[in-house]
Amino acid sequence: MTVSNETVFTPEDLAAVEEIRKRYPTAQAALMGVLHLYTRRFGPITEKAIRHVAELLGLTPEDVLSVVTFYEMYHRPPARWNILVCTNVSCRLCGAGMVLETLRDVLGIGPGETTPDGLFAVQEAECLGSCGTAPMLSVNEEYHERLTPDAIRALIERLKPASPPDAWGGGSR
Amino acid sequence: MERYEPVLLPAVENLHRIDIYEAHGGYERIRKAFTMSPAKVIAEVKASGLRGRGGAAFPTGLKWSFMPAETDRPKYLCVNADESEPGSFKDRQILERNPHLLIEGILIAGWAMGIGTAYIYIRGEYESWARMVERALAEAHERGYIGARMRETFGTDYAIDIHVHRGAGAYICGEESSLMNSIEGLRPYPRIKPPFPAQRGLWGCPTTINNVETIANVPVIIERGAAWYASVGAEKQPGPILYGISGHVNRPGVYEFPTGMLLTELIYDVAGGVPGGKCIKMVIPGGTSMPPLRGDRIEGVRMDVESLKAVGCGIGTASLIVMDEDTDLLDVLTRIASFYWNESCGQCTPCREGTGWMFKILQRLQGGDGGPGDLDLLVSVAGNIEGNTVCALGEAAAWPVKYTIERFRSELEEHVRRHATKRSTGGPIRTLAGSETRIPISSQRENP
Numbered sequence: 001m002t003v004s005n006e007t008v009f010t011p012e013d014l015a016a017v018e019e020i021r022k023r024y025p026t027a028q029a030a031l032m033g034v035l036h037l038y039t040r041r042f043g044p045i046t047e048k049a050i051r052h053v054a055e056l057l058g059l060t061p062e063d064v065l066s067v068v069t070f071y072e073m074y075h076r077p078p079a080r081w082n083i084l085v086c087t088n089v090s091c092r093l094c095g096a097g098m099v100l101e102t103l104r105d106v107l108g109i110g111p112g113e114t115t116p117d118g119l120f121a122v123q124e125a126e127c128l129g130s131c132g133t134a135p136m137l138s139v140n141e142e143y144h145e146r147l148t149p150d151a152i153r154a155l156i157e158r159l160k161p162a163s164p165p166d167a168w169g170g171g172s173r
Numbered sequence: 174m175e176r177y178e179p180v181l182l183p184a185v186e187n188l189h190r191i192d193i194y195e196a197h198g199g200y201e202r203i204r205k206a207f208t209m210s211p212a213k214v215i216a217e218v219k220a221s222g223l224r225g226r227g228g229a230a231f232p233t234g235l236k237w238s239f240m241p242a243e244t245d246r247p248k249y250l251c252v253n254a255d256e257s258e259p260g261s262f263k264d265r266q267i268l269e270r271n272p273h274l275l276i277e278g279i280l281i282a283g284w285a286m287g288i289g290t291a292y293i294y295i296r297g298e299y300e301s302w303a304r305m306v307e308r309a310l311a312e313a314h315e316r317g318y319i320g321a322r323m324r325e326t327f328g329t330d331y332a333i334d335i336h337v338h339r340g341a342g343a344y345i346c347g348e349e350s351s352l353m354n355s356i357e358g359l360r361p362y363p364r365i366k367p368p369f370p371a372q373r374g375l376w377g378c379p380t381t382i383n384n385v386e387t388i389a390n391v392p393v394i395i396e397r398g399a400a401w402y403a404s405v406g407a408e409k410q411p412g413p414i415l416y417g418i419s420g421h422v423n424r425p426g427v428y429e430f431p432t433g434m435l436l437t438e439l440i441y442d443v444a445g446g447v448p449g450g451k452c453i454k455m456v457i458p459g460g461t462s463m464p465p466l467r468g469d470r471i472e473g474v475r476m477d478v479e480s481l482k483a484v485g486c487g488i489g490t491a492s493l494i495v496m497d498e499d500t501d502l503l504d505v506l507t508r509i510a511s512f513y514w515n516e517s518c519g520q521c522t523p524c525r526e527g528t529g530w531m532f533k534i535l536q537r538l539q540g541g542d543g544g545p546g547d548l549d550l551l552v553s554v555a556g557n558i559e560g561n562t563v564c565a566l567g568e569a570a571a572w573p574v575k576y577t578i579e580r581f582r583s584e585l586e587e588h589v590r591r592h593a594t595k596r597s598t599g600g601p602i603r604t605l606a607g608s609e610t611r612i613p614i615s616s617q618r619e620n621p
Contacts, residue, residue: 023292023336025247025376028358032341036297059358066360070518072342073297084298088259088512089461089505090419090494126344126512127259128298131419131492132426141300 009056013037017056027057031067035074045074079114079121081159084138087124090131095147099135100124102152119160179429180393180413181386182270189305191312194273200318202392203280207329209395211242214285218391220399222411226263227253227347227384228460228489229565230410230478233391239371240286240379249380250282250291251356252388254306255340255347257296258460259512260492263415264385266427268295268302271389272309276335278388280318281395283333286381290334293385294352297341306337344516348564349382351518362520363564386415407433407477410488416476417492418444421451421500433477440471440495451497455581459489461509462569464576468498485576503588506577507535513570524567527558531574541592548578548585 009017020033034053035045042049045068054061068074076082083103087096100122104110107120114121130136133145137152144155187193194200206214219234240248252275256264267275279291295303313319317326319335338356340346346355350364353375374380390412394402403411414432416439419425423445430443436456440446447453453468458476464486466474474484481488496505514528531554537543555571562568578585 023334023338024356026357029356031358032339032355036339036341063358067358070343070360071297071340074341087508089457089508090260090425092505092508093420093494093496093500094425125298126515127257127261129256129262129265129296131260131262131494132417133262134419134425138298141298143301 008052009037009041013041021057028059028063030057031059031064032071035064035068039074039076043078044076077114077121077123078118080119081121081139083120083122084125084128085111085122086126086128086130086134086136088127090127091134091136094134096135098149099137099147099152102149103137103156106153106156120156177413177430180397181274181389181415182266182427182429188271189269189273189309191273191309191316194271198396199273200277200316202395203277203284203318204327206281206284206395207327207331211285211287214281214395217399218285218394221394221402222399222409223387223390223394223402224410224478225384226386226390226414226490228258228462230488233383233387236371236381236383237282237286239369240288240381241371242287244379246378247290247376248286248288249375249378250279250286250288251349251352251375251380251382252279252291252293252385253347253349253352253382254293254295254299254302254385255344255352256299256385256490257344257347257516258462258490258492259509260419260457260460260494261417261490262419263417263427263490263492265299265302266415267385267389268299268306272306273313274389274392275306275385276309276313276319278391279335280333281391282381282383282388284331287331288333288381290336292336292338292356292375294338294340294346294356296346297339300339303337303339310335310337343518344512345518345564345566348566351564352382353380362518363566365563406431407475407479409479410477414476414491416443417490418495419493420495421447421453421497422495423448433475433480436466436471436474436476436493439476439493444495447495447497449497451499453495454498454500455496455502455505455577457494457496457573458491459487460492461494461512461573462565463487463489464572465580467580468496501588502577502581502585503535503539503592506574507532507539509573510535510570513566517566517570521562521567523558523561524570527554527567528570530554531570535574538589539592543589544593545586545589547589548582551575552578 017034021030024030038049050061050064054064085099103122107115109115109122111122111124130145135147136145185197215234215237223233224230254264321332323332345351346361348363351361355361370380405411410432413429416428428443455465456471457465466486478488510532514532517524517528519525534547534551538547551574555575558567559571
C-alpha cells in the first residue's frame with residue numbers, strides 16, 4: 001500500500017478541525033469529523049493516523065481506535081476510485097448482478113479487489129438509499145443510478161485517465 | 174384515487190433555494206410559531222396526531238412533551254438522517270428538494286422544546302446530500318434565520334444553532350441512542366433504556382431524536398393547523414407520508430400521499446404495476462426489518478400502522494419492496510440475513526452470534542447442504558434473538574427470517590429440496606451475498 005509520507009495536517013486543515021470542534025461541547029465529539037477530514041486527505045486510517053488524531057483532540061489512541069474500527073468508511077481500499085455496488089434487496093432485484101458482471105468485464109476485478117494499477121477498487125455495499133433508482137453504484141461517494149451496461153462502461157472510460165496510479169494519496173479524494 | 178396536492182415535496186422548481194422557498198411561504202411558519210407559546214406548539218403537534226416517520230411511529234407531540242420545560246442543562250435535538258434501512262430512500266428527497274422545510278421544522282421544534290442546539294445526523298455515504306444541507310444552512314444563516322441573529326430577525330429571545338454531523342457507514346447509528354453515542358465520538362453501541370433521551374440524552378442532557386420526514390411535517394401542521402392535519406389519511410396515523418416504492422414495479426420512486434393508501438393502489442396505480450404483468454410473490458411494506466406480506470394477501474390492505482398491524486406487519490419507513498412471482502425468496506432472505514449480520518454492532522450476544530448463525534444456515538441451504546430441519550432451526554435462532562437485545566436491531570434481524578418462513582413455508586421447503594438436488598447433480602451454485610469477499614477491518618489497517 002502506498003501512503004503519502006506527508007500525513008500531516010496543513011494550517012488550513014487545522015483551521016477546519018477548529019471549525020468542527022466549535023460545533024460540540026467536547027473535543028471527543030469532533031472525532032468523526034476529523035477522521036473524515038483525514039481520510040479525504042490521506043486515505044484509510046492507519047495506526048499513525050490514530051495517534052495523530054488522538055493527540056490533536058487530546059484523546060487516548062484507544063478512544064480513537066474504538067471509533068475507527070467500528071465504521072466502514074474509514075477503511076475504504078486505497079484506490080483512486082472507490083466503487084461501491086449496492087447488492088441489497090431492491091438493487092439485487094433490479095440488476096446488481098449485472099453491475100458486478102459488467103465491472104468484472106471492464107476492470108477484470110470482482111468485489112473486494114483492486115486493479116493492479118491502484119486506480120479502481122470494487123466493493124459490495126449495503127443499501128445506499130437508491131432503491132428507487134436501482135441498480136446503482138457510487139464512486140468516491142458520488143452516486144450513479146439507473147445503470148445499464150453501456151452507462152457503466154462509459155463511466156469507467158471517463159474515470160480512467162483521471163490521474164497517475166500513485167497520485168491517489170495526496171488529497172485526491 | 175383522490176386528488177392530493179403534496180406539501181412535503183411540492184412540485185415547485187428549485188424549492189431548495191431559499192428565495193424560492195420564501196416565495197412559497199417559507200419561514201412564515203416559524204414566525205407564526207413564535208406567536209404561539211412553546212406549550213401551545215407542543216399541544217398543536219399532539220393534536221395533529223403526527224407519528225414518527227422513522228419506523229417506530231411514536232406520537233411526536235407526546236415525545237416532545239417528555240422534555241423538561243424547566244432545566245439548567247442544555248437541551249438538544251437530533252434529526253435522524255441516517256437513512257440506511259434497505260428499501261428506504263425517502264429522507265434523501267427532503268434533504269435534496271426541500272431542505273429549508275427541514276430547517277424550518279427544526280426551528281419550530283426547537284422553539285417548542287426550548288432547544289439551543291440541533292444536530293442533523295446524515296449517513297456518511299450521503300456526502301452530496303450533506304453538502305446540500307450545509308448549503309441550505311449557510312443560506313439560512315445569511316438570512317438570519319439561524320443562530321444569534323435570529324433574535325433580530327424574529328424579534329424574540331430565542332436562538333438555535335444547527336450543525337450537520339456525518340456518519341461513517343454503520344446502520345446501527347440510525348438507532349437513536351447509538352446515534353447519540355456516535356455524535357459524542359464514542360463507539361456507537363445502543364444504550365440501555367431507561368433512562369430515555371428526554372431525561373439523559375446527548376452528554377447526559379435532555380434530548381429529542383426525530384426523523385427527517387417527521388420534522389418536515391411540523392411546519393405543515395403549524396401552517397394548516399392540527400385539525401386539517403388530523404383529517405388527512407388514516408385516522409390513527411394521519412398526515413401526508415412519503416411512500417418509497419422499489420423492486421419489481423414499472424415506476425419506482427418516492428411518492429407523497431396521505432397515510433392509509435391501499436397497497437394495491439400504490440403498486441398498480443402509482444408505481445405502474447409489475448413489469449411484464451407478472452404476479453406479486455412478496456411485498457415488504459416498511460423496509461427489510463418489517464415482516465413481509467404474501468402477494469396474494471395484499472388486497473384491501475392499507476399503508477398505516479393499524480391496518481398493517483392487523484395483518485401481522487408494520488409500516489416501518491413506508492418503503493415498499495415489491496417482488497414478482499419469479500423471485501428467489503431464499504436468495505432474498507439470505508441477502509437480508511447477511512445485511513443484519515454485517516450491521517449488528519456486536520454488543521449483545523444473541524444478535525452478534527444469532528445474525529451470523531442465521532446467515533450461515535441460509536447460505537448452507539442455498540448451497541444445497543441444508544435440510545428441511547434448517548427452517549425450524551432458523552425460526553428457533555430468530556426466536557432467541559427477538560426480545561433479548563438492547564436495541565431493536567434484534568427484532569429487525571429476526572422478523573424477516575421468522576415471518577418469511579412462516580408465510581412461505583411450503584415454497585421454501587420445496588426450494589430447499591430443489592437446491593439439494595442441484596447439489597447432488599453437481600449443478601452450479603451461485604451466490605451474490607458476497608460475505609466471503611468482505612475484508613475484516615482489522616486486516617485492512619496498516620501495521621505501524
